[in-house]
Amino acid sequence: SQTIHQWPATLVQPVGSPLSLECTVEGTSNPNLYWYRQAAGRGLQLLFYSVGIGQISSEVPQNLSASRPQDRQFILSSKKLLLSDSGFYLCAWNPLAGDTGELFFGEGSRLTVL
Amino acid sequence: EDQVTQSPEALRLQEGESSSLNCSYTVSGLRGLFWYRQDPGKGPEFLFTLYSAGEEKEKERLKATLTKKESFLHITAPKPEDSATYLCAVFSGGYNKLIFGAGTRLAVHP
Numbered sequence: 545s546q547t548i549h550q551w552p553a554t555l556v557q558p559v560g561s562p563l564s565l566e567c568t569v570e571g572t573s574n575p576n577l578y579w580y581r582q583a584a585g586r587g588l589q590l591l592f593y594s595v596g597i598g599q600i601s602s603e604v605p606q607n608l609s610a611s612r613p614q615d616r617q618f619i620l621s622s623k624k625l626l627l628s629d630s631g632f633y634l635c636a637w638n639p640l641a642g643d644t645g646e647l648f649f650g651e652g653s654r655l656t657v658l
Numbered sequence: 659e660d661q662v663t664q665s666p667e668a669l670r671l672q673e674g675e676s677s678s679l680n681c682s683y684t685v686s687g688l689r690g691l692f693w694y695r696q697d698p699g700k701g702p703e704f705l706f707t708l709y710s711a712g713e714e715k716e717k718e719r720l721k722a723t724l725t726k727k728e729s730f731l732h733i734t735a736p737k738p739e740d741s742a743t744y745l746c747a748v749f750s751g752g753y754n755k756l757i758f759g760a761g762t763r764l765a766v767h768p
Contacts, residue, residue: 576754587662587745587760588702595754603755634701645692645749645756649701 546571550635550650557657563608563622565653567635570616575637577618578647579610582632594618630657660685660750664759671766674735679762681746682728691729693722694745696761702745736766 547570557563569575576595580588590603592610600610607626611619618635632654636647661684671677683691690709694702706715708724715722719740721732731744743761750757 578754578756580758585667585760587664588747588758590755590757593754601754636701645690645707645747646704647702647756649703652699652701654699 546637546648548635548637548648548650550633550653552653553651555653555655557625557655559627559657560624563620563625563629563655565620565633565635565655567618567620567650568616569637572616572637572639574615575639577612578636578638579618579620580634580636582634582652584631588634592620625657627657630655660748660757662746662748662757662759664744664746664762666762667760668763669765671733671736671764673737673766673768676732676734676736678733679731679744679764680728681731681759683746683748685748685750689749691724692747692756693729693731694747694758696743696745698743705744733764736764738766738768740764741766 550567578593579591581591582588592602594600594612597612608622632652634652635650638647663682665680690707692707693705695705696702706722711724711726713724719734723730743763745758745761747756747758
């Protein structure tokens with residue numbers, strides 16, 4: 545069966561520090577991968593998606609970046625965090641055909657920037 | 659601009675008190691409307707897909723319906739374990755862009 549792992553689960557970082565959140569998927573090949581952010585009381589905002597290794601699409605201009613160094617690994621990064629980067633970050637995947645609207649989400653990474 | 663709006667923001671029910679959650683959408687060419695359930699501190703979990711007006715899907719105490727402008731999630735005789743945030747979503751501009759509403763926080767009290 546397929547599983548998705550995110551880490552770290554919780555992170556407290558000072559403003560201006562770097563960030564790296566990791567996501568890996570097991571049990572499937574060639575998944576579409578997604579990073580969403582959920583601010584308190586808000587819906588999920590799509591940040592990045594990837595349909596293959598090295599292929600990244602950015603949905604929202606910001607100081608975050610994403611990379612996909614391996615088929616089932618997706619990394620969210622920042623060189624210098626802002627207060628507004630605080631939130632709940634969710635990684636998700638779906639099969640490459642991807643037209644069912646059924647995303648499989650990880651457990652999330654809660655980031656607090658102080 | 660494609661948009662998904664959910665109401666109410668929060669709903670408190672007594673156990674057994676049926677109600678409905680609303681999801682209204684504006685999208686160029688609907689290619690599916692999707693309902694998710696999210697427990698506190700967890701990632702969302704997929705519930706239903708609806709593709710065309712008039713379609714209905716059921717799962718235990720939940721029934722989702724779809725019209726040309728909105729979807730309803732009906733909860734019949736809810737139990738405390740139904741307490742969660744319910745999110746709806748639609749494709750926007752492509753099959754890789756799923757946009758979500760802000761959700762309805764449902765609390766069911768015994």
